[in-house]
Amino acid sequence: MSAVTTETETETAAAPAAEPVLQASGVVMRFGGLTAVNDVDLTVRQGEIVGLIGPNGAGKTTFFNCLTGLYVPTEGTVKYKGRVLPPKPHLVTQAGIARTFQNIRLFANMTALENVLVGRHTRTEEGLFSAILRGPGYRRAEAESRERARELLEFCGLGAKADHLARNLPYGEQRKLEIARALASDPGLLLLDEPTAGMNPQETRAAEELVFAIRDLGVAVLVIEHDMKFIFNLCDRTAVLVQGRKIVEGDRETVQNDERVVTAYLGAPLEGTTAAQEDGQ
Ligand SMILES: Nc1ncnc2c1ncn2[C@@H]1O[C@H](COP(=O)(O)OP(=O)(O)OP(=O)(O)O)[C@@H](O)[C@H]1O
Known part of the structure; x- marks a missing residue:
């Protein structure tokens, strides 16, 4: 050679x-x-x-x-x-494995954006005191999380649905929202259950195209x-x-x-x- x-x-x-x-x-x-x-x-x-x-x-x-x-x-x-x-599920998520569930498990009365933000919490380092005091570190981390959550919604084809309540989304979009929320923890492996x-x-x-795009991001599925x-x-x-x-x-x-x-x-x-x-x- x-x-x-x-x-x-x-x-x-x-x-x-x-x-x-x-x-x-x-x-x-x-x-x-x-x-x-x-x-x-x-x-x-x-x-x-x-x-x-x-x-x-x-x-x-x-x-x-x-x-x-x-x-x-x-x-x-x-x-x-x-x-x-x-x-322990939260330690597995922290390690880098995220999943979706066969029976959709979204927070029905929260918006799509808020649901993704919940999935993001394992990757935000701001602690309880910082959250209570809402200092500059907290505000910066929150702004970054929101931006990342919006990017993920866009990536999953839900960019226009950020402010919609999860329960008002059609079934197919709820499934995509579950995927966006799982991706918010920056996994290296994504497990999709039906x-x-x-x-x-x-x-x-x-959904096929979305899974290919996820693989192309470097996430095994x-x-x-x-x-x-x-x-x-x-x-x-x-x-x-x-x-x-x-x-x-x-x-x-x-x-x-x-x-x-x-x-x-x-x-x-x-x-x-x-x-x-x-x-x-
Ligand atoms: N917590 C549990 N306690 C007792 N039995 C269980 C429990 N969870 C699953 N099982 C049993 O284990 C077996 C495998 O179930 P499982 O749900 O993993 O199958 P599956 O391949 O995912 O099925 P499906 O395609 O219908 O979702 C079944 O017989 C089920 O009844």
């Missing part, structure tokens, strides 16, 4: 070194006699969008809860950027979805959970052609497969 390295060569050489952002190893979650998550390993690397699919009750949300400190796994470890995560549930097809396509077309359009890799176990993980072809996956979905071809083939993908 020549001594002069072009930018392209540098990028190509750097690509295989993408660091793991998330490393879940041997994660088990038991509720009494029920093993909801059974010995699951999953790695998400910098720059990746990874899908997590599986039939209802497969353990997907429980696995998310294990990653975000809502549950302490019965067994196994979860590392973020090489460090074992503390099993981000397109209740969205119409146009909103779903727009792990997404649970039942919409297979969404998953296969978006994800570099997809893992399939069935009855708590990861039965397969790979690219679109690997997952779609795996007989165990087809069987798990009651023998029906995976939804989205036909559309994808028609697209010639």
Whole structure:
């Protein structure tokens, strides 16, 4: 190789070194006699969008809860950027993992901007006294937070809705607001739990673009979805959970052609497969 390295060569050489952002190893979650998550390993690397699919009750949300400190796994470890995560949700957020929920959890009587500001608090350093005294440090931090919150609303397509109450936003926009709020904590990894549930097809396509844009910001994404077309359009890799176990993980072809996956979905071809083939993908 020549001594002069072009930018392209540098990028190509750097690509295989993408660091793991998330490393879940041997994660088990038991509720009494029920093993909801059974010995699951999953790695998400910098720059990746990874899908997590599986039939209802497969353990997907429980696995998310294990990653975000809502549950302490019965067994196994979860590392973020090489460090074992503390099993407390606010510490996980502080470490750099943000999430959205399957059932939207916004502050209904607060504006869109205020909801994003709430998501920002883990990144503001002004303490209680500063807040009470409202000194220059506090005012500066607050102004910066507001500016960042407005940027995030703009980024998520909600720039014109900053002053609307969350409860008055259409469902699809509430989902986007959840994403804006999650991004406010400046995560390195974003976990999305069924981000397109209740969205119409146009909103779903727009959500796809938003997830690509988030990845392009340098945020790795792990997404649970039942919409297979969404998953296969978006994800570099997809893992399939069935009855708590990861039965397969790979690219679109690997997952779609795996007989165990087809069987798990009651023998029906995976939804989205036909559309994808028609697209010639
Ligand atoms: N807190 C809990 N206590 C007892 N059982 C639970 C608890 N949370 C989840 N479960 C059980 O664990 C299993 C996995 O549930 P989970 O919600 O993780 O599945 P899922 O794949 O996310 O399903 P869905 O696609 O329907 O959201 C289910 O049998 C569920 O009833």
